[in-house]
Amino acid sequence: MKQRAIRVTVNGRTHERTVEVRRTLADFLRDDLDLTGTHLGCEHGVCGACTIVVNGEAVRSCLMFAAQVDGAELLTVEGLADGERLHPIQEAFWEHHGLQCGFCTPGFLMTLYCFLREQPDPTESEIREAISGNLCRCTGYQNIVTAARAAAGSLRAGAS
Numbered sequence: 001m002k003q004r005a006i007r008v009t010v011n012g013r014t015h016e017r018t019v020e021v022r023r024t025l026a027d028f029l030r031d032d033l034d035l036t037g038t039h040l041g042c043e044h045g046v047c048g049a050c051t052i053v054v055n056g057e058a059v060r061s062c063l064m065f066a067a068q069v070d071g072a073e074l075l076t077v078e079g080l081a082d083g084e085r086l087h088p089i090q091e092a093f094w095e096h097h098g099l100q101c102g103f104c105t106p107g108f109l110m111t112l113y114c115f116l117r118e119q120p121d122p123t124e125s126e127i128r129e130a131i132s133g134n135l136c137r138c139t140g141y142q143n144i145v146t147a148a149r150a151a152a153g154s155l156r157a158g159a160s
């Protein structure tokens with residue numbers, strides 16, 4: 001089986017591992033690094049549950065190979081909080097009941113993390129468009145949108 005040595009920084013910590021070339025990034029994070037906050041729903045790019053940030057871009061980790069992130073900087077849901085302090089997007093989901101079972105939540109958080117950096121003052125329809133690739137079977141999306149708007153407000157207030 002073909003293997004490759006990779007070096008990757010995840011949530012500020014650098015890891016050097018040897019991976020099978022066909023190992024997905026999602027499996028690498030969950031099984032090799034024990035970062036199980038990244039969830040796997042469909043495993044073929046549809047549900048968005050596995051979304052993480054690679055070099056500043058939101059990507060579906062089920063659609064990438066671990067070997068492709070050699071040299072990259074990754075952020076997963078485990079890296080959002082600052083110690084005990086939740087990230088403003090997490091705080092907003094908490095405050096506005098943006099989750100029920102929570103299975104989809106890491107993917108929404110990481111998608112919104114990238115989106116709100118690019119668009120700090122989005123309209124509701126821009127938020128809905130941004131999260132259109134993330135599926136939630138529980139909430140009906142309304143509270144997720146409300147949480148996203150609140151998070152945008154907190155992030156703007158924090159930046160000013």
Ligand code: FES
Pocket residue numbers: 039040041042043044045046047048049050051060061062063
């Ligand atoms: S598990 Fe990756 S998009 Fe569904």
Ligand code: FES
Pocket residue numbers: 098099100101102103104105135136137138139
């Ligand atoms: S909160 Fe259950 S799938 Fe979204």
